[in-house]
Amino acid sequence: MSSEYGLKKHFTGETATILGTSIETVMPRFDTAGYAAEVDRRVPGLELKDRVLVLTEGLRSRLPQDYPKALEVLRSTLVDELPEGQGMFTVSWFLMPVARYVEEYGLDHPEESLDFLEEVTRCHTGEYAIRPLITAHREAAMERIARWAHSPSHNVRRLASEGIRTRLPWSGRLPFFVDDPSPVLEILEHLRSDPSDYVRKSVANNLNDLSKDHPALVLETAARWTRESPTPETAWIVRHALRTLVKSGDQEALALLGATGGEHMRVHGLTVRPAAVRLGDTLTLRFSLENTDSRSHRVTVDYAVHHVRRNGRLIPKVFKLTEVELAPGQTRHLEKTHTIKQVQTRTYYPGEHPVDIQVNGLTLATDRFEFLG
Structure with missing residues (x-):
């Protein structure tokens, strides 16, 4: 079972x-x-x-x-x-x-x-x-x-x-x-x-x-x-x-977990595609992460999907993406897939769902997708 x-x-x-x-x-x-x-x-x-x-x-x-x-x-x-x-x-x-x-x-x-x-x-x-x-x-x-x-x-x-x-x-x-x-x-x-x-x-x-x-x-x-x-x-x-x-x-x-330097990170070119989805479809998040500091940093990268509730409110749910170490001035290209699926604790409602990229808990970029129902 x-x-x-x-x-x-x-x-x-x-x-x-x-x-x-x-x-x-x-x-x-x-x-x-x-x-x-x-x-x-x-x-x-x-x-x-x-x-x-x-x-x-x-x-x-x-x-x-x-x-x-x-x-x-x-x-x-x-x-x-x-x-x-x-x-x-x-x-x-x-x-x-x-x-x-x-x-x-x-x-x-x-x-x-x-x-x-x-x-x-x-x-x-x-x-x-x-x-x-x-x-x-x-x-x-x-x-x-x-x-x-x-x-x-x-x-x-x-x-x-x-x-x-x-x-x-x-x-x-x-x-x-x-x-x-x-x-x-x-x-x-x-x-x-x-x-x-x-x-x-x-x-x-x-x-x-x-x-x-x-x-x-x-x-x-x-x-x-x-x-x-x-x-x-x-x-x-x-x-x-x-x-x-x-x-x-x-x-x-x-x-405490060794993640530092979030304030020195920059996110470039975030896209969430396709722009409109239905239940069962898969989103792909793509972006570049740049370390602008003169020191190396190990950072925690997450993404937050702001789910539309029945009353129109947005409730964010944070998902793990990756941990990455960047040398001074280094840029890394990152990609993540996310399936729009029904789970016991979440119901999708039609509307625009923002998606944030968070680095060490700091929101550095946002894109959106439309859930069509």
């Missing part, structure tokens, strides 16, 4: 059958057929999270009402630990209702819930289910998360970071960590040079979340990590953690 956006259609009676068949191995009287029929009856017209809740509610009504006993039954649905590169949207997507069970019904049993989530996250994820536990039982949850940050399992270490993100997609914010991010940073300290790409990506996303509310603190942390832990792993985390600040043109973030 390639992405979360394709998940919705899979949460039907077929998924109920997958779960029920596993449960029958330890609870032979579990009504798998009735469970599947109920799910098929209730899910039409619902979005992903509501479909998952239907499956979770169906489990609740058929499992022992004693919560710890229900978890013992649900352990039968768990699969082997996922290796690096596999996750909740691939082999173990069907376990979303199992993790949701903890989220919905586990608050009165924090220790049992945390134990179970450690098992779940090895073969799926517990990043959503743990957030109500953090809110209701913060001290116990954070003590456990601190231990998870040292786990030999990359999946468990990843949960230590992902579960405490302040702006986790598909989830509500954790306002107490927005107000005081120090508990989050204490956990991330242990993961700042993690050998797992899966963990490093979570740490970078976590810091990027924090940069939207505490940019100075994240810059200070990134600079310290760069000094104290000069490893390729830490460098990767820092680069990806600062992406929002870089796209906004934060000069301290750019300098």
Whole structure:
């Protein structure tokens, strides 16, 4: 399964059958057929999270009402630990209702819930289910998360970071960590040079979340990590953690990543072609970038497409273009293609869309294309 956006259609009676068949191995009287029929009856017209809740509610009504006993039954649905590169949207997507069970019904049993989530996250994820536990039982949850940050399992270490993100997609914010991010940073300290790409990506996303509310603190942390832990792993985390600040043109973030001299750059001959497009067409951006300084500079080059909204407003979206080092007086010719395609979070509306070239966050040239609908 390639992405979360394709998940919705899979949460039907077929998924109920997958779960029920596993449960029958330890609870032979579990009504798998009735469970599947109920799910098929209730899910039409619902979005992903509501479909998952239907499956979770169906489990609740058929499992022992004693919560710890229900978890013992649900352990039968768990699969082997996922290796690096596999996750909740691939082999173990069907376990979303199992993790949701903890989220919905586990608050009165924090220790049992945390134990179970450690098992779940090895073969799926517990990043959503743990957030109500953090809110209701913060001290116990954070003590456990601190231990998870040292786990030999990359999946468990990843949960230590992902579960405490302040702006986790598909989830509500954790306002107490927005107000005081120090508990989050204490956990991330242990993961700042993690050998797992899966963990490093979570740490970078976590810091990027924090940069939207505490940019100075994240810059200070990134600079310290760069000094104290000069490893390729830490460098990767820092680069990806600062992406929002870089796209906004934060000069301290750019300098920390080695980008300097944006004020000495000039963009010549920008063209965005074709001048008029429809959905599915591909734009080509062409321009020349000149370093007018007497020193070499390494610069970050991005482009921003100002999307027309339904009400006519323009909302910019910044895309990565390249990083380039220019010698004194050097000019480089650059080209980038951009496909006009529908995505879950963006709808194209007819109208004129400006396109900016940004160098180290500074807008140096603009052209336009017309979206015809």
